[in-house]
Amino acid sequence: MTGELAKVLWYYNLLPNVYDSVQKIVCPFHSDVNPSMSVDLKRGTCYCFGCNEYFDAQRFVSRMESKYNGLNDLKAVQMYIKILKSKKCSNIHIEKSLKHYKRPNKKQLYDEAYDYYHGLGSIDWEDTEIEEAIEAREYMNKRGFSPVTLNKCKAKVTYNNSYSLIFPILDNGKFRGWVCRTMRKDIEAKRKYLYNEGFSRANTLVGNYGSEKYVFVVEGYMDRLKFIQYGVDNVVAILGWKMSVEQEKKLKERGITHVISALDNDECGRKGTKYLQTIFKVTRFTYLKGIKDPGEASEEKFEKMYRRTMSKYRDNIKKKGSQ
Numbered sequence: 667m668t669g670e671l672a673k674v675l676w677y678y679n680l681l682p683n684v685y686d687s688v689q690k691i692v693c694p695f696h697s698d699v700n701p702s703m704s705v706d707l708k709r710g711t712c713y714c715f716g717c718n719e720y721f722d723a724q725r726f727v728s729r730m731e732s733k734y735n736g737l738n739d740l741k742a743v744q745m746y747i748k749i750l751k752s753k754k755c756s757n758i759h760i761e762k763s764l765k766h767y768k769r770p771n772k773k774q775l776y777d778e779a780y781d782y783y784h785g786l787g788s789i790d791w792e793d794t795e796i797e798e799a800i801e802a803r804e805y806m807n808k809r810g811f812s813p814v815t816l817n818k819c820k821a822k823v824t825y826n827n828s829y830s831l832i833f834p835i836l837d838n839g840k841f842r843g844w845v846c847r848t849m850r851k852d853i854e855a856k857r858k859y860l861y862n863e864g865f866s867r868a869n870t871l872v873g874n875y876g877s878e879k880y881v882f883v884v885e886g887y888m889d890r891l892k893f894i895q896y897g898v899d900n901v902v903a904i905l906g907w908k909m910s911v912e913q914e915k916k917l918k919e920r921g922i923t924h925v926i927s928a929l930d931n932d933e934c935g936r937k938g939t940k941y942l943q944t945i946f947k948v949t950r951f952t953y954l955k956g957i958k959d960p961g962e963a964s965e966e967k968f969e970k971m972y973r974r975t976m977s978k979y980r981d982n983i984k985k986k987g988s989q
């Protein structure tokens with residue numbers, strides 16, 4: 667139990683009340699208009715979606731004091747102690763006010779994620795007048811993704827200007843969570859994707875599998891989207907370069923014996939492919955020079971790579987006498 671964060675936020679007049687453990691406040695560290703800082707008084711931490719940063723009470727004071735009063739770390743620590751002892755904060759006892767708080771469990775987090783995504787309006791990407799959607803469509807278009815593809819994957823917009831594009835994560839059709847993509851360069855440098863709280867990468871395969879004895883395996887959501895765009899639906903994203911044991915199990919349970927590894931054309935992708943070879947029969951996706959992942963390939967290059975890969979796959983099957 668910690669009351670320090672409540673005191674600190676109260677001291678700076680940033681907190682509307684001390685009764686709700688979880689609140690959204692306007693972030694004092696960036697030019698925030700809508701409250702994008704999520705506060706959890708019980709845990710004693712807050713997170714700003716705009717800055718993409720976590721703070722505890724002391725770190726918060728340190729940032730405030732350096733930003734607004736030019737204090738160094740040592741001076742900020744002294745200030746922190748002063749705040750906790752201040753008269754203004756002496757009446758705050760969150761142990762009492764938050765007595766009934768319970769940490770959300772997995773099911774609650776899942777429900778929150780489900781409600782959040784499904785509560786956002788559906789978008790017809792081929793015919794939308796929503797400003798945020800038009801902006802997102804242009805952004806995706808520059809990356810080679812068409813409105814039809816955005817419709818296929820049921821993308822929406824969040825109205826959070828840091829992470830405005832949101833995609834549902836569907837594992838063979840079942841909703842498992844969501845992922846947001848930032849369109850802002852400054853945020854991309856820190857963190858490109860934001861997953862819902864409680865989302866488990868290891869237990870999820872993004873995409874459809876089981877219709878064939880083989881499946882394409884890619885790293886990222888956008889890589890998978892490129893396949894979808896060109897009509898290949900038998901592809902899963904593992905959201906990383908190394909397949910987890912749970913992901914492996916899911917494929918095996920669907921009778922998959924052969925994977926086509928379209929993991930990135932770099933060191934990690936090659937490591938991940940080697941790992942796959944210890945579990946499945948593997949055909950490596952044939953990358954053209956200079957293409958780092960499927961997500962960045964143009965239509966022409968994608969088709970060339972796809973054709974070469976499939977012919978290699980057929981050769982591999984003949985050689986091994988497998989299916």
Ligand SMILES: [Zn+2]
Pocket residue numbers: 693694695696698703714715716717718
């Ligand atoms: Zn912020």
